[in-house]
Amino acid sequence: MQRAQVEGQERRAQAQGLHRALAALRAEMARRAEATLEHWDGLILRPEFQASARNLADYLALRRGDMVPFQAPLAALGLSSLGRAEAHVRASLDAVLAALALIGGEGQADYPPVEVFAAGPARLAARRDALFGARRAGPATRIMVTLPSEAADSPELIARLAAAGADCLRINCAHDGPDAWAAMIGHARRIATETGRRLPIQMDIAGPKLRVEAVSGEKGETGRLHEGDRFEVVERLGASDLPQITLSHPALMAAMVPGGALWINDGKLRAEIVDVAPGRVLAEVTSTPAKGAKIKTEKGVNLPGVDLRVPALTEDDHEALDFVLRHADILGYSFVQTRADLAALFAAIEARGEADPDQGRAAPALMLKIETPLALRNLPELIVESGGRMPVGVMIARGDLAVEIGFERLSEIQEEILWLCEAAEVPVVWATQVLENMVKEGQASRAEMTDAAMGQRAECVMLNKGPHLVEAVEFLRDVLGRMDRHTNKKSPRLGALGLWHDL
Secondary structure, eight states, rough: OOOOHHHHHHHHHHHHHHHHHHHHHHHHHHHHHHHHHHHTTTTTTOOGGGHHHHHHHHHHTTTTTTHHHHHHHHHTOOOOOSOGGGGGGHHHHHHHHHHHHTTTSSSSOOOOHHHHHHHHHHHHHHHHHHHHHHOEEEEEEEEOOOGGGGGGOHHHHHHHHHHOOOOEEEETSSSHHHHHHHHHHHHHHHHHHHSOOOEEEEEEEEOOBEEEESSSOOOOBBOBTTTTTEEESOOOOOOOSOOOOESSSSHHHHTTOOOOOEEEEETTTTEEEEEETTTTTEEEEEEEOOOBOBBBOBBEEOTOOOOOOOOOOOOOHHHHHHHHHHHHEEEEETOOHHHHHHHHHHHHHHHHHHGGGGGOOOOOOEEHHHHHHHHHTTTTHHHHHTTSOOOOOEEEHHHHHHHHHHHHHHHHHHHHHHHHHHHHTOEEEEETTTTHHHHHHHHHHHHHHHHHHGGSSEEEEEOOOOOTTTHHHHHHHHHHHHHHHEEEEEOOOOOOOGGTTTT
């Protein structure tokens, strides 16, 4: 037998073996997906979200197993390795099975319709435009900017941001108040009308405040602490030889146990819980910058590895909701972790009725801000329950999330969130400290440039406020546009490499 014939037989046998394995995988995926959909039954009240939920169920079922053994054999046969199946899970599997049937000589192949592969990405793009604004030209990824307080008195700033490339404006309800919010929104609406474009407004309710409330001493800060130094967390400041702090929420102290971690100011100061007594916790510093670190009031507090069962909706949030539901296009839900948090928000919205019935405004879309390990574990159900009732997006709050899960895990977790949300056809916001040095100092670091480019795989990138925000918007728009030439989600576009075309 000639070598070509032997190789042909080997390829057919390989294709047949892969077909059997993938067919079994598909059957198991379908079984698990149906069980998941039964579990979600009753959550999906919007028919337009049914297909998204089904694809998400398929994706979760598919990714329960290890797909690595299939990668190289499928690629060797010139087939998809299923590494880009998020947007059309079942159709991708069916297409590979059809190709394997042909290669293996097992008769007629039954390929899925071509339109199936375009449907999911089209829904995701439409939802991106509905949330963050449509655009005829420029990068596919939208840009959201956080408005500073001075924007209330400066319509010119908002006009410059819009001209620089901002698509969506964000107001943090933890700052300013209804008068300032109304002024910002009024400026934005007028500028949108004048320019003939839409500038959606996202308003983030603050959620529970987990931060340092008071510090012993006259200046509202401790002296510089270094590794090995100790301080106390107390219910009330009192006499002590050690620096003392109080915290804004009682759940923080209640969750502390000996050996646990206590991080302050985004992990700039890290400590270990040494001893716990009624009304008092002793902590020892384990890590700070080289010059040490001060503990100051209003700095954030995290307990990495601890699930804080704190309701996401606070009394302040209830007050802010009266304004937000009348004026915002998107409601940013901070610290959402469980279905109970969603139920509380839905009840608050329903209690207020339509956001603005006189103007025919419906309730705003919902932005799930994912910032804790518990929210991360519950993300599929949070997406399904909220997306089943109203338009929804997901914000990767990478600052808080990194502190909670560990900085070394953030890089992989943010990828997994992107994949999961693409499967659910839910727009994602890439948030926290994007181009932070440029926004604050006017010049981006090399690492920030790479991070901004990575954000192109999300539907929107968020910039925080700072004196160089306008320049940062222009820079980010250019970076995103350049990346659009090369990638779409996880897929390289393989456009011509102009740099070496003459070689």
